Amino acid sequence: MNRVDEVLGLAGAEVADVIATAALAPSVHNTQPWRFRLASDRIELHPDLDRHLPATDPENRELRLSCGAALFNTRLALRAHGVKPLVTLLPGSDAPGALATVRRGGSRELDEETRQLIRAVPVRRSNRKPFRDVPVPAGHRQALVRAAERERSWLHVVTDHEDRARLQRLVAKAHGVQAQDPRVRAELGAWTGTRVDDGVPAASAGIRPAPQDEWALRDFHAAERLPGKDYESDPLVVVLCSFYDGPLAELQTGQALQRVLLTATTLGLSVSFMSQAIEVRSVREELRRSLGGGVVPQTVLRIGFGSPVPPTPRRAVTDFLL
Numbered sequence: 001m002n003r004v005d006e007v008l009g010l011a012g013a014e015v016a017d018v019i020a021t022a023a024l025a026p027s028v029h030n031t032q033p034w035r036f037r038l039a040s041d042r043i044e045l046h047p048d049l050d051r052h053l054p055a056t057d058p059e060n061r062e063l064r065l066s067c068g069a070a071l072f073n074t075r076l077a078l079r080a081h082g083v084k085p086l087v088t089l090l091p092g093s094d095a096p097g098a099l100a101t102v103r104r105g106g107s108r109e110l111d112e113e114t115r116q117l118i119r120a121v122p123v124r125r126s127n128r129k130p131f132r133d134v135p136v137p138a139g140h141r142q143a144l145v146r147a148a149e150r151e152r153s154w155l156h157v158v159t160d161h162e163d164r165a166r167l168q169r170l171v172a173k174a175h176g177v178q179a180q181d182p183r184v185r186a187e188l189g190a191w192t193g194t195r196v197d198d199g200v201p202a203a204s205a206g207i208r209p210a211p212q213d214e215w216a217l218r219d220f221h222a223a224e225r226l227p228g229k230d231y232e233s234d235p236l237v238v239v240l241c242s243f244y245d246g247p248l249a250e251l252q253t254g255q256a257l258q259r260v261l262l263t264a265t266t267l268g269l270s271v272s273f274m275s276q277a278i279e280v281r282s283v284r285e286e287l288r289r290s291l292g293g294g295v296v297p298q299t300v301l302r303i304g305f306g307s308p309v310p311p312t313p314r315r316a317v318t319d320f321l322l
């Protein structure tokens with residue numbers, strides 16, 4: 001890290017830690033589609049468009065959600081180093097092409113909640129394995145809803161039976177559409193299994209999908225399922241939504257996504273995604289209508305008490321620098 005001597009008043013090793021922490025964010029297919037430009041007075045977050053998924057994510061919506069999650073981690077990492085981050089989303093001509101800039105807004109002591117979120121960053125991971133058949137307590141649910149609200153987003157908790165059955169149908173329908181699309185399948189194949197420092201390794205794939213599964217999880221070529229190893233019967237399922245459409249909302253909701261995931265981690269909860277219903281445009285519109293039309297669904301999460309899973313790989317810090 002010798003490109004800039006000092007960034008926001010932090011020394012090289014501290015800046016490297018900020019970028020490494022940012023990169024621990026989740027990203028669609030673990031593409032890690034973010035780059036950072038460092039200057040003495042700001043960190044710029046840029047999309048890495050070489051890593052977009054044209055078939056799965058044609059509008060780069062999930063790419064921006066992923067970058068929003070990395071931005072949330074950047075904010076936390078700066079707080080850990082005593083810097084109060086001042087974020088500008090879509091800064092325009094101030095930083096051409098950037099999704100966000102982060103400047104120093106002074107110094108600030110860490111509060112206990114932020115401290116816990118920071119500790120959760122390296123232990124959070126997507127968990128595609130079956131969860132225990134233990135309901136998520138109401139207090140935990142409320143904490144997750146509050147986490148989304150804190151980042152100006154909305155967490156729709158799927159509680160009633162009809163709502164749940166409808167969402168299950170929508171996820172299955174979108175899953176079926178994607179299974180028939182050779183371009184989507186090719187992208188999944190390209191980011192599964194054999195890559196070194198990105199993509200989804202076999203150890204993180206969960207268990208192989210089976211016809212009896214209530215929720216259609218994405219198949220990252222999981223190992224054969226052992227007899228008796230089925231999914232939990234009643235996970236908490238939520239739809240994370242923004243209040244409007246477009247890149248700004250996606251960056252906002254990406255930050256909310258990460259606050260929700262980290263809050264879940266602090267509560268001992270595991271989470272996996274079911275984004276198919278959002279990725280297939282016609283299904284997303286159906287889902288949006290079913291939510292009343294006032295909010296925009298951005299991602300679907302399955303939440304419960306899971307067993308440990310290994311971390312997914314990340315690229316080196318220098319690979320992320322522009």
Ligand SMILES: Cc1cc2nc3c(=O)[nH]c(=O)nc-3n(C[C@H](O)[C@H](O)[C@H](O)COP(=O)(O)O)c2cc1C
Nearest residue numbers: 026027028029030062065125126218273274275312
């Ligand atoms: C916007 C977004 C959408 C995602 N959609 C899915 C999905 O539909 N199915 C899935 O299994 N994982 C999904 N993931 C999880 C990523 O595959 C995961 O974050 C990545 O492999 C890195 O692993 P980690 O979360 O354990 O760090 C999604 C992640 C993001 C940020």
